[in-house]
Amino acid sequence: MNKHSALGPAHGPLPGEVWLIGAGPGDPGLLTLRAAEALKRADLVLHDALPGRAVLRLIRPGAEIVAVGKRKGAAPVSQARINARLVAGARAGLRVIRLKGGDPFVFGRGGEEAQALDEAGIPWKVVPGVTAGTAAPAAAGIPLTHRGVASAVTFVTGHDEGGNLPGAVDWQVLARLGGTIAAFMALSRLDEIALQLLAGGRSPATPVAVIAQATTPDQQVLHTTLGTCTLDARRANLPTPALVVIGEVASLALGAPRAAAVPRRVAL
Missing domain, CATH: 3.30.950.10 (Tetrapyrrole methylase, C-terminal domain)
Structure with a gap:
């Protein structure tokens, strides 16, 4: 029996840890309380092309914010590069957040990122979002x-x-x-x-x-x-x-x- 929970606890990411967070469908009011609290503690945030960009204003001042989502007319950042940046950030001792539209595990490739983090030996948690x-x-x-x-x-x-x-x-x-x-x-x-x-x-x-x-x-x-x-x-x-x-x-x-x-x- 596995008693381990992959859900992020209340405090936010620890140094060297990656959190996969669902930003919800667009309205910042639909962001979960746990996600909002975690964003205030991040050192590095890699975010999708979110329809509700007001969520980004919750990220703590001084954190590095990197856009990795697909936008019309711009070359997308490959999933391999995103995975590598998550791993590198965690290995540098940063508190890393991957901010994804909707829910990370519903057509969000959150599973692929979690798998890559497992393979690299990086601890991670997930904060579900409103899909x-x-x-x-x-x-x-x-x-x-x-x-x-x-x-x-x-x-x-x-x-x-x-x-x-x-x-x-x-x-x-x-x-x-x-x-x-x-x-x-x-x-x-x-x-x-x-x-x-x-x-x-x-x-x-x-x-x-x-x-x-x-x-x-x-x-x-x-x-x-x-x-x-x-x-x-x-x-x-x-x-x-x-x-x-x-x-x-x-x-x-x-x-x-x-x-x-x-x-x-x-x-x-």
């Missing part, structure tokens, strides 16, 4: 499950490391499973995803919601259907990051007015 998979639908008034409508949820990534539709995902099987599909990073491959789901038997009338920049002041929500989502999303020219919710629950949009196929800007 966009649940926060984005909630911010749009969409329950992922709803009695009599959906009793299952599938979280899936919309593209692989090369930007292509993941070959390991059988979208036609997902179509037959029913329930709700929450697709991360799926906007660029929405046409292929829609075609695969239609080929698997999903109805063209299946409701779809595309939630862009969720929980930030620039949040926009596009309500459409599986048969028209590709064209509607192209016309709306939605910003990223965006989460795509596919299934009957996407038509609910509780607590907010909506118009089909029209992006809605939400003031937070």
